[in-house]
Amino acid sequence: MTDGVSAGHLELVGLSRHFGDTLAVDRVSLTILAGEFVTLLGPSGSGKTTTLMMIAGFVRPSAGEIHLAGRPITRTPPYRRNVGMVFQNYALFPHMTVFNNVAFSLEMRGIRKREIAGRVGEALDLVKLAGYEGRLPRQLSGGQQQRVALARALVFNPPVLLMDEPLGALDKKLREHMQLELKRLQAALGLTVLYVTHDQEEALVLSDRIAVMNHGRIEQFGRPPELYETPANDFVAAFIGESNFFEATLVDRLDARWVAETPKKLRFVVPDRDGLRLGQHVRLSLRPEKVAVEHGTGSDYAGVVEETIYIGGVTKLMVRLEDSDETVTLVRLNSTGLPAIRRGDQVRLGWDPADVKLLASRSEETR
Amino acid sequence: MTAISRVAGSIVDARPWIRAWEAVAERDGLRRLLLVLPTLVVLLVLFVAPLTAILRLSLLDPAPTARHYLEVVTNPTYLHVLGITFETAALVTLLCLALGYPLAYVMATVPGRLAGVLIILVIVPFWISVLVRTYAWMVMLGRGGLVNTLLLRLGVVEEPLRLMHNFVGVLVGMTHVLLPFAVLPMYSVMKNIDRDLLRAAENLGANRWQSFRRVFFPLSLLGVVSAAALVFVSALGFFITPALLGGPRDVLLSMLIERQVNDLTNWGFGSALAVVLLGLTLLVLIVFRRFLGTAAWGSVVEGR
Amino acid sequence: MNGWRDGRAGPGDWDIARLALYTLTGLILLFLLLPMFVIVPISFSSAKFLTFPPPGWSLQWYEKYFTSPAWLAATWLSVRVAALTMVLATGLGTLAALGLARGRFRGRGLLYGLVLSPMIIPVIITAIAIYFLFARWELTGTLAGLALAHTVLAIPVVVVIVSATLQGVDPNLEHAAMNLGANRLRTFWRVTLPIIRPGVISAAIFAFIVSFDEVIIAMFLSSPTTATLPKQMWDGIRQEIDPTIAAVSTLVIVGSVALLLLAEVLRGQAQRLVGGPGSRGGQEPRAKEDSP
Numbered sequence: 001m002t003d004g005v006s007a008g009h010l011e012l013v014g015l016s017r018h019f020g021d022t023l024a025v026d027r028v029s030l031t032i033l034a035g036e037f038v039t040l041l042g043p044s045g046s047g048k049t050t051t052l053m054m055i056a057g058f059v060r061p062s063a064g065e066i067h068l069a070g071r072p073i074t075r076t077p078p079y080r081r082n083v084g085m086v087f088q089n090y091a092l093f094p095h096m097t098v099f100n101n102v103a104f105s106l107e108m109r110g111i112r113k114r115e116i117a118g119r120v121g122e123a124l125d126l127v128k129l130a131g132y133e134g135r136l137p138r139q140l141s142g143g144q145q146q147r148v149a150l151a152r153a154l155v156f157n158p159p160v161l162l163m164d165e166p167l168g169a170l171d172k173k174l175r176e177h178m179q180l181e182l183k184r185l186q187a188a189l190g191l192t193v194l195y196v197t198h199d200q201e202e203a204l205v206l207s208d209r210i211a212v213m214n215h216g217r218i219e220q221f222g223r224p225p226e227l228y229e230t231p232a233n234d235f236v237a238a239f240i241g242e243s244n245f246f247e248a249t250l251v252d253r254l255d256a257r258w259v260a261e262t263p264k265k266l267r268f269v270v271p272d273r274d275g276l277r278l279g280q281h282v283r284l285s286l287r288p289e290k291v292a293v294e295h296g297t298g299s300d301y302a303g304v305v306e307e308t309i310y311i312g313g314v315t316k317l318m319v320r321l322e323d324s325d326e327t328v329t330l331v332r333l334n335s336t337g338l339p340a341i342r343r344g345d346q347v348r349l350g351w352d353p354a355d356v357k358l359l360a361s362r363s364e365e366t367r
Numbered sequence: 368m369t370a371i372s373r374v375a376g377s378i379v380d381a382r383p384w385i386r387a388w389e390a391v392a393e394r395d396g397l398r399r400l401l402l403v404l405p406t407l408v409v410l411l412v413l414f415v416a417p418l419t420a421i422l423r424l425s426l427l428d429p430a431p432t433a434r435h436y437l438e439v440v441t442n443p444t445y446l447h448v449l450g451i452t453f454e455t456a457a458l459v460t461l462l463c464l465a466l467g468y469p470l471a472y473v474m475a476t477v478p479g480r481l482a483g484v485l486i487i488l489v490i491v492p493f494w495i496s497v498l499v500r501t502y503a504w505m506v507m508l509g510r511g512g513l514v515n516t517l518l519l520r521l522g523v524v525e526e527p528l529r530l531m532h533n534f535v536g537v538l539v540g541m542t543h544v545l546l547p548f549a550v551l552p553m554y555s556v557m558k559n560i561d562r563d564l565l566r567a568a569e570n571l572g573a574n575r576w577q578s579f580r581r582v583f584f585p586l587s588l589l590g591v592v593s594a595a596a597l598v599f600v601s602a603l604g605f606f607i608t609p610a611l612l613g614g615p616r617d618v619l620l621s622m623l624i625e626r627q628v629n630d631l632t633n634w635g636f637g638s639a640l641a642v643v644l645l646g647l648t649l650l651v652l653i654v655f656r657r658f659l660g661t662a663a664w665g666s667v668v669e670g671r
Numbered sequence: 672m673n674g675w676r677d678g679r680a681g682p683g684d685w686d687i688a689r690l691a692l693y694t695l696t697g698l699i700l701l702f703l704l705l706p707m708f709v710i711v712p713i714s715f716s717s718a719k720f721l722t723f724p725p726p727g728w729s730l731q732w733y734e735k736y737f738t739s740p741a742w743l744a745a746t747w748l749s750v751r752v753a754a755l756t757m758v759l760a761t762g763l764g765t766l767a768a769l770g771l772a773r774g775r776f777r778g779r780g781l782l783y784g785l786v787l788s789p790m791i792i793p794v795i796i797t798a799i800a801i802y803f804l805f806a807r808w809e810l811t812g813t814l815a816g817l818a819l820a821h822t823v824l825a826i827p828v829v830v831v832i833v834s835a836t837l838q839g840v841d842p843n844l845e846h847a848a849m850n851l852g853a854n855r856l857r858t859f860w861r862v863t864l865p866i867i868r869p870g871v872i873s874a875a876i877f878a879f880i881v882s883f884d885e886v887i888i889a890m891f892l893s894s895p896t897t898a899t900l901p902k903q904m905w906d907g908i909r910q911e912i913d914p915t916i917a918a919v920s921t922l923v924i925v926g927s928v929a930l931l932l933l934a935e936v937l938r939g940q941a942q943r944l945v946g947g948p949g950s951r952g953g954q955e956p957r958a959k960e961d962s963p
Contacts, residue, residue, distance in 0.1 A: 058846050078849040079858075085850045091843035095865045104861075108852035138943075152851065398855075402770030403782060406763045406826060413823045414789055417800030424803070466699050473696045485700075487935065492703050494877070495927050496884035498901050499920040502908055503706030506713055506917065511722035513709055546703060576688075604793020607886055611908060621795040628799045629891070641796045648792060 007069045007159035008034030008192030010055070015064035016216075017050055024050045026216035027064070032160075032194060037186050039195040041203040041239070042213030048196045049088075051213075052162050055194065057081050069159060079108070084158030086166040090149040092137040098124070098148050099133035105156040123155040126185065143174050150182075154189070163195045167202065179205050200240050204228075212236050228287075234359045237285045244291075244328055245359075246284040250276060257353070260284060266324035267300070269353040276358075283359040290355040291330035293317065293347050295339065301349040303328075308343055310334075319347055418645070421638045428635030435639030445623070449643075452620040455537060455609070456602035460549075462542040463598045464591060467549030471590070474550070475557035486554070493547035501608045504540045505531060508612070536612035544608050548601055549594040556590025557583075589658065596655035600648055620644050707924055714917035721914060732918035742919065745903035748814065749883055752899060755818035756825050756882035761875040763822070764829025769863075771830065772837040790827035794887045797823065802891035812894030820892060821882035828881055829874040836870025836941055869941035873934040880930060884923075 010032040017025040025047040032038045040048035053059040055066055057078030066074045073081055093101050102123055106116045124130050127147035137145055146166060153161055167175045167182075183206055186193055197203055203210050204224045211221040212235070220232040231237035234245055248260035248268065256272045260282055268284055276282075296302070303321040314331045321328065328349060332341070341347060425435055439445050474485045492500065507513045508530035515527040530536060560583060568578035606621040613619075620640060627637030709723065714732055716725030736742050771783055789797060801820045802811065810816030844866065848858040864871075889902040898906070900919070907916050 056846070056850055058849075077854070078846070079852050079854050081850070082852070083850065085847070087843045087847055089841065089843065091841060091847040093844060093847070093862055093866075104848070104853070105851035108857065152847075156852070399770040399773060402766045403786075406767035406786060406830075407782070409763060410785060410789070410823065410826070413801065413804075413819055414797065415785075417804040418796070420803055421796070421800045466702070469692060469695050470699045473692060487931075488700055488704065491928060491931055492707065494880055494931055495707065496886075496901065496920075496923055498884070498886050498904055498908075499710070499923050500706060502904070502916055502920055503710050505908070506709055506721050506723070507706055509721055511720065513723040516723050543702065543706065546699075600791065604795055606793070606795050607905075621793060624795050624799060625890075628802070634803070637799060641799055644793055645796050652791065 006034040008032075008036075008190075009067075009069055010160050010192065010194065011067040012051070012055070013065040013067070015051065015054060015066065016062050017047075017054060017059060018062045023216050025054070025061075028213075028216075028218055029064075030211055030218065030221065032192060034159075034192050035190045037183075037191075037193045037195065037206055037208045039197060039203040039207040039210045040213055041197060041200060041210050043198055043239070046213040047216035048198075048213050049164055050216075052085075052164050052194065052196050055160075056083055056085050056162055082156070082158055084153035084156070084161040086146075086149045086153050086161070086163040088164045088166070088168060090137075090145050090166075090169075092145055092148055092152070094137055096136075097133065098129070098135050098137070098140070101137070101148055102152045102155050104152065109156065119155055120151075123151040126154065127151045142170055143178065146170065146178060150185075154191075160192045160194060163193060165197055166195075168197070168199075175202070182206065204240070210240075212239060214239075230357060231285065231359065234283055234285065237357070237359060242288055242329070244286040244288065246286070246326070248282055248284055250278055250280045250282060253278065262324065262326060264324045264326050266321060266326045268356050270356050270358055271354060273358060285357045285359055286328070286351060286355060288316065288330045290351050291328060292350045293319070293330055293332055293341065295341070295345060296348045297346050299348045299350070301328075303347060303349065305341055305343050305345045305347055308341065315341075317341060317347075319349060321349075421641055424634050425638035425642045428638065432635075435636045436643075438636060439639060439643055445640075448618055448620055448623050451617065452603060455534075455541070455617075455619060456599050456605075458538060459541045459545060459602045460595050460599045462538065463545050463549035464595055466542070467546055467553055467594060468587075468591065470546075471550045471553035471557055472587075474554045475560075489547050489550050489554075492543075493551075497544055497607050500544055501540055501611050504536070504543065504608075504612060508536055508539065531612050532614040534613070534617055536614075537609045537617050540608040540612040541602060541605055544605075545598045545601055548598045552594040552597060553587065553590040556593070557587050560586045592655070593658035596651065596658050600651050600655075603648055603651065604644055710917050710920045710924065713914055714921040716914055716917075718914075721917075732914045735915045736918050736922075739915075741898075742900075742903060742915070745898050745900045748817075748897060749900040752814055752817045752821060753879045753882040755814070756821040757875050757879040759818065759822040760825035760829050760878040760881075761871065764826045764874065764878070765833050765871055767826070768830045768833035768837060769859075772834045773842065786830050787827045789823050790831075794824070794885075798888045798891050801888060805892060811892050812897045814897070817889065817892050817897075817899065818882070820888045821885055824885065824888070825878035825881045828877050832874040832877060833867065833870055836867045839941075840866055867941070869937040873937040873941070876930050876934045876937075880927060884927075 010030075012028055012030040015025055015028040016023065028047070028051055030038070040051060042048050050059055054061050057073075057076060061074060064074070065072055068081070068083070093104070096104070099120055102120045103116050106119060111119075120133070121130065124133065127150050129144060129147050129151065132140070132144065132148075137148065140148065146169075149166065167178050170178060179202060185191070195203075195206060207224060209221060209223055210227055212219045212227065214235050220227055220236045227236060227240050231240065231243075234243075237243045237245070246260075246262050246266065246268070248262045248266075250258050251261045251267075252259035254269070258270050258272060258276060260268045260270050270282075270284065300323065301321060302323075303319040305317055306320050306327065307318040309316040312334075314333055316329065316331050319328050319330065320326075330349070332338075426432065428435075439449075470485075470489070474482050474489070477485070505512075509515070510527045512530070514530060515524075518524045519527065530539075564582050564586070565578050568582045569575070573581060604621050605619065606625065609617060609619045610622050610625075613622075621644065624637050624640045624644065627633045627640060631637075712725055713721060713723065715728050715730065716722070717727035717729040717731070718725055767786055771779065771786070798820075801823070805811050805816050805820070808816075810819070840863070844862055845858050848862040849855070853861060884901060885899075886901040886905055889899040890905060893899060893902045900923075904916055904919060907913065
């Protein structure tokens with residue numbers, strides 16, 4: 001609308017917040033494009049909720065700027081920001097009916113009664129709660145309360161919707177159902193959503209892009225496959241999915257590849273990258289599902305199955321390698337026709353060198 | 368899109384003075400402080416200033432002097448009053464704890480609905496005028512009162528006992544009035560003791576007495592200490608009950624203060640006594656401050 | 672909820688120890704409640720003196736109360752003083768609680784201590800201090816003087832009750848209102864106040880009771896023509912113990928119990944609002960256990 005930037009364009013520039021001596025949010029910069037679903041993912045205390053609270057205007061940033069649709073809103077009071085928000089425990093007004101909860105923002109904007117009724121009706125239709133107008137929040141189930149909160153946040157057509165662990169209070173089945181519904185709504189309405197969760201699976205299901213946060217900082221910002229396939233560091237690699245981690249030293253160079261060796265003499269071939277030199281210490285990550293396994297002996301990566309864990313569709317195997325004494329975790333589909341692998345079996349492992357990822361050193365160490 | 372821009376537009380268009388006020392209002396601490404300001408002013412004028420005036424009187428009436436304080440600490444009569452005041456407060460505290468603990472324990476362990484009834488039975492007397500309750504004890508303990516009538520009828524005594532206008536009357540009356548002060552803080556601590564701890568103790572082989580003795584009781588001590596401090600502090604400055612139920616020899620500090628100011632208009636000495644009582648109260652509060660958070664007072668006012 | 676053996680509170684649990692404990696509790700409750708029940712029959716006594724049981728019944732003491740200009744004037748004065756105190760203390764105390772409960776500013780703890788101290792410091796001290804000041808300001812013997820002094824005593828009660836109510840309110844409710852476009856004033860009127868209203872009203876009731884029952888300050892501030900009801904009772908008790916006091920006491924007890932029950936009902940409502948499923952979270956288990 002103004003400056004040619006669309007309404008849903010949200011930009012955080014060097015946003016920081018101290019609480020006493022602790023740095024809750026540390027120079028967070030993020031650009032969220034209109035119509036995009038972006039998730040702040042991180043463990044509790046990583047600063048994601050504080051970031052959201054700063055965007056909504058409830059926490060003043062110690063430093064940094066927030067721009068919405070190209071306009072600075074850093075010093076705008078919360079009630080003038082025009083940003084939709086779904087709170088963690090919904091924060092539905094307990095003394096108001098569903099209708100009055102949803103109508104609240106429209107009343108505050110001085111919209112006429114007749115128009116309010118229509119727009120509230122539309123919003124409740126959208127979340128499939130038509131007919132519940134007269135109920136009080138405490139007369140609704142958790143899932144219904146969640147929908148009211150969503151309708152209340154959407155009814156005034158905010159350019160951006162903030163959501164703070166909105167599904168955290170629901171049980172697993174309902175949560176998965178709501179995830180799909182949320183995704184459907186977001187796509188249908190072209191909403192710009194900034195979502196906060198600590199659940200990596202939820203983040204992967206919902207998001208166009210994910211910002212992984214830790215200790216107040218963004219560790220990596222990217223599309224889900226990027227984060228999973230090329231994690232920037234071992235925090236990201238460990239937080240999203242599982243991985244085998246190895247400390248290793250570069251001991252040899254072959255053409256455009258390096259040979260890395262762990263202290264226990266397990267050797268990997270890794271692709272070349274700028275800045276690598278002989279003798280350098282590196283961290284390696286190898287996703288369990290990238291490791292192939294078959295019965296047999298006589299390879300560099302032969303070993304004994306130490307543990308098998310059956311998890312429905314897949315079985316997780318832990319294999320101790322004979323030559324190096326390193327343990328590698330891998331998962332194997334439980335497809336019919338494949339020979340069963342049991343504890344104590346002799347097996348050979350194999351993987352594509354491209355799946356061995358070089359990680360930047362852990363973020364804490366760079367501080 | 369048009370709806371958005373219309374709403375956004377109406378919001379951006381705000382008068383500058385509203386903006387200016389908001390700039391102040393956004394400083395949360397300052398804004399919150401403004402809300403406390405009226406009360407602060409009222410208390411400074413009607414509470415702090417008068418107390419300061421009393422302090423000045425005790426040192427300046429009629430001329431700068433320490434003689435009022437010297438009088439308090441050297442005259443055996445007044446030292447005796449101090450002694451009795453402490454003794455009374457201590458005995459009343461012990462009685463309140465002894466009676467209050469079992470009551471609080473039962474309140475904290477019976478099913479919720481019954482506990483609610485018991486809480487009301489404890490709170491209602493607490494909020495009924497101390498004067499009315501003291502008067503009720505005069506009716507109970509008098510020569511022709513309920514207690515003496517019963518004792519005479521049962522043949523326990525030949526002559527009516529003298530139960531008030533003496534130390535017994537003071538103890539009974541003050542224990543009655545201050546009992547809720549003991550019950551409510553203990554109850555509020557006991558109620559929050561995690562029941563799983565007791566289940567765990569029994570699961571580990573403790574019988575009911577042992578699980579009480581080794582788990583519940585130690586955890587309830589916090590409430591006991593805060594109850595004791597609360598009762599003791601309140602008893603130190605108690606006036607109405609001892610004044611009505613006590614005898615000529617049962618003069619407590621608060622009664623002495625009233626007499627000096629009201630009957631003798633001896634402001635200097637009366638103020639010095641008041642400052643001494645204030646000092647003693649604050650001393651107890653400081654010693655027990657760890658146990659006298661707002662929660663303890665809240666538990667009494669609110670009955671939680 | 673409270674018993675940890677809930678599932679099996681069968682007859683087997685009624686052993687001697689428990690029986691003894693419950694008997695003891697019963698006796699303690701009797702000690703707490705009996706005096707008030709003794710006053711009621713005395714107030715209907717036909718005797719001229721305090722004897723128990725009353726030799727016969729009559730309404731003479733109530734008649735004496737309702738026909739005595741002094742008693743009625745004292746009652747009317749107390750009602751007016753208490754009403755004024757209630758308005759002042761509830762207004763000031765609620766504002767202060769709003770500032771103290773959520774504010775994060777330096778010296779907050781100290782301020783809280785100051786606000787609560789009139790409840791903690793012996794009333795006799797406050798009474799002579801205010802008496803000294805009001806004598807100079809010529810406020811003794813006036814309705815305004817009494818109400819102002821009582822306001823000092825009632826403010827801490829209001830602050831404690833309203834703060835406790837506020838603590839149960841999810842701050843995100845206020846955040847949500849602002850996020851939806853309500854400024855701070857509208858957030859207060861439309862969201863905060865409706866939710867804490869039962870707590871505020873019950874605080875007002877207690878402020879009224881604090882003033883209506885107050886003796887010590889009234890003893891100093893009353894003049895011969897302006898005695899509050901407790902002051903009148905105090906004088907009556909000191910001079911001659913006539914059963915008119917019992918009639919007045921019975922009326923005071925009935926009035927107080929009615930007000931307390933009203934406050935209790937309101938507290939239940941407040942908890943339904945702040946502890947309902949709409950604001951799931953840390954406060955819920957507490958709210959549940961609190962509700963009697």
